[in-house]
Amino acid sequence: MTDKTDVLIYDTTLRDGTQGERVNFSAEEKLRIAQRLDEMGFHYIEGGWPGSNPKDMRFFELGKRVRFKNARLTAFGSTRRPNVRVEDCENIQTLLAADTPAVTIFGKSWDLHVTDILTIPLEENLAMIRESVAYLKANSKEVVYDAEHFFDGYKRNRDYALSTLEMAWTAGADFLVLCDTNGGTLPHELTEIVTHIRKILPEAPLGIHVHNDGDLAVANSIAAVHAGVTMVQGTINGYGERCGNADLIPIIANLQIKMNRRCLPDASVRQLTNLSHYISDVANIPPQNSRPFVGRSAFTHKGGVHVSAILKNSAAYEHIKPELVGNQQRVLVSDLSGKSNIEYKARELGIDLGTKDAMSTKIVKRIKIMEDEGYQFDAADGSLSLLMKKITGEFKEPFVLECFNIINAKTENNPSLTQATIKIVVGDEEELTAAEGNGPVNALDNALRKALLKFYPQISEVHLIDFKVRTLEGADGTAAKVRVLLDSRDDEEVWSTIGVSTNVIEASWHALVDSIQYKLCKDKLNKHHKED
């Protein structure tokens, strides 16, 4: 497919991405990711630095057994060590041992690094570059040459930086990748420098590899393509050390959707939202809602004024169609909310408000009152749909609370012991039970589930995945109002519920009950639908 492609996408999530502080993948996870990227049509997948750690070597072992449809697997390493013969250099030999079709080696472009850090003569560095590239080519590898610190080197000693590039090129490198390793280069500087390189080495296929220290990595990558670069290196979700690498997702979306530079099949671009969430799941790093193109909030609209307009004409308020990247439009109900929000939301949640807007007016009134009390439904779809169903009469309480008691006992420096007792009524049956927990809310949660389980076995499918507490008016110290946000999930979906009170236990109770009620209520609905 390369022939149809304008820009080659080179993913280094598995190598440079894992330099990020909390990013870790097992060799097996790496393989799963590599296969996913291959299916989507990524052109190069940098699997790791076999010389630097054994886990990476294991990945390449696994990789040998896999046939990749689109991607070329590449192993990363440095040029040969100073003052050794290239064939005797362990780094270089492990690169060959990785047995990948392509190999990526980085060399020093910045004289300061050669003289002050490697502390070798500038000529020796040039020899390291030349011999390493030539040797790998002689071993019939495709060679990607990463010019480390290129932009800083160019600014500090242009001639030397250029001579390192020319050295790699004349030695036979297939790509010269200009790296902004410290991530501090500004787009207009970068454009100027890349343009100059294109003039000097018109034949050489160029690549770009930038970091995000100036919050400019995506802009710099696009600017480089605009200036004639044909390979972009980056990571999914911009994982990487310090402020991260260039995030391939917005780069691909901007290039392909806005600049008409073909990177991946359109079908794969529609998978970007999926891919982003998949990678954060595997890395176990919570996805960022505000992430451009693929974040949960990327096409979320707030405020009554807007919403009616959005329903009229999405293009007026969205820079692209969310579907193009596999994302979707969402509307929040906020304290600027109007009836149109509610009606939109009701449709989204599949709730029938009837034809006349008496119902939505009633709902807006109720929401405004609750928002004055500190409720906030932006992030609590579950509670919102329950509220609507309660007002429209669609909802029947699955249980009634008679009472609960929570005891937290602490002696000296021992951890607290926490127990909860609860008594509920379902139909005409009473249930009294007790449970312990890590804390008062956890104990209450455990007791409530225990009490409900015999009536509603599906409760066991509900998992609480996030629990957030926010103080509303700090001014009252420990007497302040708190807002509890709870994210729950079952096998089908994730829902959020909310509770507000001056008592964190009360607030949590309301959020817990909403979460359980939402689950029971939607299951009834599904059952109902199946019966139709």
Added chain:
Amino acid sequence: MTDKTDVLIYDTTLRDGTQGERVNFSAEEKLRIAQRLDEMGFHYIEGGWPGSNPKDMRFFELGKRVRFKNARLTAFGSTRRPNVRVEDCENIQTLLAADTPAVTIFGKSWDLHVTDILTIPLEENLAMIRESVAYLKANSKEVVYDAEHFFDGYKRNRDYALSTLEMAWTAGADFLVLCDTNGGTLPHELTEIVTHIRKILPEAPLGIHVHNDGDLAVANSIAAVHAGVTMVQGTINGYGERCGNADLIPIIANLQIKMNRRCLPDASVRQLTNLSHYISDVANIPPQNSRPFVGRSAFTHKGGVHVSAILKNSAAYEHIKPELVGNQQRVLVSDLSGKSNIEYKARELGIDLGTKDAMSTKIVKRIKIMEDEGYQFDAADGSLSLLMKKITGEFKEPFVLECFNIINAKTENNPSLTQATIKIVVGDEEELTAAEGNGPVNALDNALRKALLKFYPQISEVHLIDFKVRTLEGADGTAAKVRVLLDSRDDEEVWSTIGVSTNVIEASWHALVDSIQYKLCKDKLNKHHKED
């Protein structure tokens, strides 16, 4: 100071920033933020949209009583409603009622919005712009005109977009702000368009307001300045709807440190890290470690080969000196940076660690263990100084806890009843007492104070002014670890203490005890000093 400034910084954290999901400020919090921005030398602070919600109006009421040293407060709103006389338009009147030196109004630049959404003739929109600007000028306001959707409008109907700008300019607007409201414009497009506007309206001071939907907001803001814009609108930490607004922090850092365009006093630029953390604390949104310039990881280097090189020559691995933005270098798997911090901090807190660094090593070790448990001392000086005093032996426990019990009882839909009993020992005297509260933590707080009062009357001077709870690992739902941050004050100072536990009561207890101990300990010190 404006005369010494190249670029005016216009902050809209309090208005557009609060459009972000989960971003909420009370009127009092808004005022605290505004005063902080003013002290740092921000030029304009957009306080809110008085027409859109009462909370914002309250902020402006509070704002009237404050004298700002540097910043001009501005109220935001739209041009007059279609087909009403400007003096009869409620929007415009509430803007005047906000009583700010400057007013910002937005008007439509994109013909599509005029015809399809406002559904009015293109001429009426021009009249709305002209009359609104002229009327506000006639009421001696400084007028900032936000040209909403300007770039999209320019691409779709250039002549009309330009005529809206010219209309605002001839009507007397002081600034014409080009807005990329949908956030989809690419830097090279934006540069071309801004350059064209400069040619057409060479006299008009231009501003830029962009959103981050393409992950290009910082780049676009810088490109605009590069093309001749002299006012940049944005928010702290890039808070804002969808993918956020342009983040002023990297914009200021890039402009002032790298492009030599003066925005703020250098001393304020050194406060940027502080400011970023302060705003995320007030918003109670966890700070992003990878945030450019100010994130905890922004200058973090992984152990190994690098470290020695970094210590040799930071410039080789950092795009700027971290101190320039008030951040610091961190080297993982090495307590070197930690120790110097501790010694610095100890000096700052007036604690003597002695000459040999055995003590600071011990403290760093202890802190690292606690940080692994989820403690975070950046925002908890009170707890940190106590910790140091405990390790250096400067500290004597003012009381010992024997036990406490908290009971939370709820029946049906009535609010919970919460009581706490506590037994403490001071010297050889025991004190057993009980108190109620409107939540478990408040009850415990009340009981502890009640028990201590007869031994330490100065406890009555301590007021808890803020109480924040944050979940640390969402994955465990209600069993997750929580971090409690407590701000306390007496007549002399404000101090922050911290507690971490899976049990919110335990975590709060630790923060409460630290707060009380800090108070008693500093008073002993003062008394001691007075005796000298």
